[in-house]
Amino acid sequence: MTNPNNLNKECINQAADYIMPTYGRFPITITKGKGCWLYDINGNKYLDMLAGLAVCNLGHAHPRLANAICAQSQKLLHISNLYHIEPQIKLAKQLIEASFADKAFFANSGAEANEAAIKLARKYSKEKYGAECYEIITMKQSFHGRTMATITATGQEKFHKGFEPLLPGFKYVPFGDLSALISVINSNTAAVMLEPIQGEGGVNLPPDAYLSNLRKLCNDKDLLLIFDEVQTGIGRTGKLFAYEHWGVEPDIMSLAKALGGGMPIGAMLAKDEVASVFTPGSHASTFGGNPLVCAAASCVLDTIIKEDLLDNTQQMGAYFT
Numbered sequence: 427m428t429n430p431n432n433l434n435k436e437c438i439n440q441a442a443d444y445i446m447p448t449y450g451r452f453p454i455t456i457t458k459g460k461g462c463w464l465y466d467i468n469g470n471k472y473l474d475m476l477a478g479l480a481v482c483n484l485g486h487a488h489p490r491l492a493n494a495i496c497a498q499s500q501k502l503l504h505i506s507n508l509y510h511i512e513p514q515i516k517l518a519k520q521l522i523e524a525s526f527a528d529k530a531f532f533a534n535s536g537a538e539a540n541e542a543a544i545k546l547a548r549k550y551s552k553e554k555y556g557a558e559c560y561e562i563i564t565m566k567q568s569f570h571g572r573t574m575a576t577i578t579a580t581g582q583e584k585f586h587k588g589f590e591p592l593l594p595g596f597k598y599v600p601f602g603d604l605s606a607l608i609s610v611i612n613s614n615t616a617a618v619m620l621e622p623i624q625g626e627g628g629v630n631l632p633p634d635a636y637l638s639n640l641r642k643l644c645n646d647k648d649l650l651l652i653f654d655e656v657q658t659g660i661g662r663t664g665k666l667f668a669y670e671h672w673g674v675e676p677d678i679m680s681l682a683k684a685l686g687g688g689m690p691i692g693a694m695l696a697k698d699e700v701a702s703v704f705t706p707g708s709h710a711s712t713f714g715g716n717p718l719v720c721a722a723a724s725c726v727l728d729t730i731i732k733e734d735l736l737d738n739t740q741q742m743g744a745y746f747t
């Protein structure tokens with residue numbers, strides 16, 4: 427029988443042999459979880475303070491989520507977006523009823539949700555204000571993902587290095603500085619895109635009234651306001667969406683991470699007027715919003731409400747702070 431202590435070493439060695447080293451990984455192999463506890467291949471127990479990078483809001487192996495995934499997998503895993511999909515419609519309705527938005531598009535990750543947001547903003551603004559109106563202002567210290575468009579949107583040079591040339595049409599200003607933002611707006615500006623609370627660039631809260639003044643500015647200048655709530659959305663800040671803390675609604679919002687409770691799903695939500703420029707063929711995703719991930723995400727949203735998790739998050743957040 428293999429010594430369990432060697433199993434971990436074997437995994438580390440095999441990972442080096444077979445997996446591209448894009449992550450600096452902790453030298454442990456996690457094999458199972460229950461609630462907020464994780465267990466490694468040697469049986470050691472850990473309190474999970476990472477939640478799979480802001481994903482596992484219901485904890486690990488939540489029976490409600492496990493049952494929803496199991497039940498859907500026995501009915502229909504995948505069918506493509508060439509058909510109507512009941513779990514997708516249910517999830518879209520839940521998200522729309524809980525948010526500012528009127529329509530949803532489903533993707534597979536946060537970066538893809540942001541790609542969809544960037545494409546929607548460009549198409550809307552070009553159709554409405556002319557072919558040159560495609561510039562998007564984003565924030566320094568922001569993070570929006572690892573695709574070419576989303577590393578460009580990300581206002582941190584370390585994520586750009588080695589991948590240039592970046593996409594044209596992005597400008598960066600310091601988070602929280604409205605004057606800096608005003609100074610770079612011109613007739614080609616289509617949108618302002620930001621995380622309401624920055625995550626990967628440090629936990630950076632917006633200054634008082636920044637978001638409401640930004641909303642006013644976008645209204646005055648006919649700019650779209652895009653909130654990236656990939657990390658802050660789905661209860662991570664004690665509200666379903668972080669924008670609720672300030673009562674400031676965007677025109678477009680991206681979600682992912684906690685939405686699927688561990689299943690890979692992203693969503694891009696928008697108001698009707700903006701969403702209407704996406705027509706058949708404008709954008710697509712083979713797996714986006716498939717029955718399995720949507721059934722899981724629906725269950726996550728139901729469970730957050732049924733188990734009063736937003737209230738609990740607020741209490742635990744205050745205690746932890």
Ligand SMILES: Cc1ncc(COP(=O)(O)O)c(C=O)c1O
Nearest residue numbers: 535536537569570571625656657
């Ligand atoms: C704010 C924000 N946007 C987008 C992303 C990218 O999400 P994904 O890794 O699912 O592509 C992240 C990931 O950390 C994020 O924090």
